[in-house]
Amino acid sequence: MTEPDPRSTMTPTAAGAVGTIAAITLRRLLRGRTLWVAGVIALVPVAFGAVLRSVGPQGDLADELLTFQMLVLAVLPPMFIASSIGEEIEDRTITYLWSRPIPRWAVVVGKLLALAPPSVALVVVSWHLGCSLGLEAVPPLRSHLALAGAAAVVSAIATGIAVLVPRHGMALTIGYMLLDFWLGIMPASIQNLSVLHHVLAISFPPPEGSDVLTAAIWMAVVGGGWLGAGLWRIRGLEA
């Protein structure tokens, strides 16, 4: 039986632990180079749009642009999240966190909360600027929302994979996203497991319409599944 600790009221709450970890992670992100590299990557579709604009008006490349944006999405969240979690575990700085009186999952959730929003923001802004420049038209709002949701989902996927395979989390997440693209073009119900498929369905629905709610639920299921696997694994992970 645990002996009573007179200072037990000073054990941090889970929310407090998550908040502290998110704050540290964000601070480190702002001071490091990852954000700069991510910015350069996010500029690639914008540069593409600028080149298209210099050639002349392009009206039928919206789908293609969205696919490129998804490819950017396949790289950015893994670079932010998978590498952050992977480095923490590989460099063993996670020992500082797990020797504290905080639940293990707080580390993962804190990092996700800190790193998913910049990922979402970069992808959405890049898409908006790329389309505005290249197609000379503001993309539909639903495409922004679809990409934002996809960025969040890919962040969750990257988190799960990074916990399961810390050393190669980033590479494996990118590989998984390439598999996701291939699944998306399969003419079978397995395409429901593809984030790209649902992003396209939401952003540019077919004439007969598409079920946005179903698409969003599928995306949440895929992202939640990977995140859940990561949270389950981290309970027993040893430093």
Place this chain on the structure above:
Amino acid sequence: MSEPAPAPAAAAPAGTIYDLGYKRYVGARQATSTRWRVIAKNQIASAWKTWWRWKSALAFAVIVTCIAGGVMFLLQDRMVTGVLLPSGIAATITDAALPRSIQWYSRAGFLLSLTIGASVIARDMQSGAFTFYFARSVRPRDYVLGKLGGMFAVTASIMLAGPLALAIARLALSDSTDHLLRLLPMLPKTLALGLVATLVFTAVPLGFSALIRNPRHAMALWAVYYLVIGGMMYPLSVVMKNSIGALDISTAIDALTFELFDMTQTWGRSKRVDPALALTSLLGHAAAGIALVAYKVRRAHLEGIGGSS
């Protein structure tokens, strides 16, 4: 009674003291020019560790080979849509399987480059391994050769061995000796294609790895270059009506493949890319990658980079 013969005089006691302490090695030493082989072997050995590096990409390539080989055998007389022979008639699945599978080997090669190639030199720089290398009689060129050689061997197991296996399978499925002889040029063509593809998937990721000290940033930039920037080249070539699409590594390999095997794809990006330009692009990429590695390693050596960050 005679006295017993005196015993022969005992040999004077002898003793030896063995010095078990450190002794300077005085044997033959390998020439400095062989150092790169040690580095290459080490690179291969470390690539083989864990399941998520070489083994996973290799497993993927083996699966591709088995599926393509199985399809070749089981669907021999079926025609494939979208691939035409020079005469204009559709190619059989047996003929088209090898060129069509090259894209899958390229995916395996890209996966391999992500898990190993795009981060190997950056990891060495960051971890301080350069200090170990260059404190010995290792020259920058030995390091560069060793890394290129090691990664070439690893990548060749996917980009060269797989297609060669399929080429041999294709020859084995020949209808007659005459047919076999007619198909024989497939082997050197596959070898040439495999070598070029191996060179590209070795040199370019290593170039990124040398360019940026952070292994994960190097990996991300290589992925963006290959997937995003490369993918953008084709639509740019459409709108600009030029051959800039040859700068996409994946499309260039595809174009070169179908040119070498005397086939045409009726769809896809490679049909718009001039094969000569494709080859130039691939060799140019490889040269740029090698030059970047050589330059950055030499600079790191001169600046004394080697401390862990």
Place this chain on the structure above:
Amino acid sequence: MTVVAALGCSKWYGHVLGVSDVTWRLRGGIVGLLGPNGAGKSTLMKMMAGLLRPSRGSLTVFGGSPFDDVAVRRRIGYAPEHEKTWDELSALELVIAMARLAGVPAGRAREAAEAAIAQVGMTDAMHRRVRGFSKGMRQRTKLATAIAHDPDLLLFDEPLTGVDPVARIDIVERIRALGARGKTIVVSSHVLYEIEALTSEIVVIYRGQVLAEGNIYEIRKLIDRHPHRIRIECDRPRAVAAALATSEHVSRLVFERGGLLLETRDPDRCYDEIAAAVLASGVTVSELGSPDNNLGAVFDYLTGGGGRP
């Protein structure tokens, strides 16, 4: 009060045994965890810190499992062996974050962090980023992160690694000061004189097992099969030797330059006889001591000389 209780505790990593069937109780004070590299010190430390779970048996801290019980970890402060920290943060930011994660309220975290940093002598550098720190400064910062939340049990894994001699003395003094304040401290090291400087209470770990525990001198006394050596430096060693040669407590006499080395299995009685012999022979003794009254000798005896760090 039992702080740490290990009962048949074992830990293995795949096929590698880290700690084997350790049964041990820690009741307080400063204890040195001593052993060569790979003996199992860090494994035991990590189990106490809640980073590893025993593969078999149990290990409790303050009556609870540190791996599973979050509240137990509130009373533990752990400074790991490795150097890596979050280099982008300043020392103050790092210690504040660690204090907050240990439960110190936001309003008091800064004050607690500054106090901890002052305790380790890092006040002047606390606003600098950890990236630019020397090894000694990093070690001090690590200690500060461990003490900021005023834990009851402090675990310092190789706290003096890479630290210069001056800083080493300072850190040792600060650790002793913490012990004087009533903290229970476990310090692991493979450097014998570091442990000797800190404490006389030791736990010797060798090949994953606890070989001995307790006071160094008491352990020494228990090693019956190894005779105790006493060295006498005097002007006429042969005179002293002649007086002691007939003593039943002296098992061996060896003449050395400037003195005499004798071996005894009963040091207490032997010292009395030495005093009597010196008085009787009228020699002038310049030094009298034992080369065995140190941790190195104890360690050698316990490990048969094979575990000398």
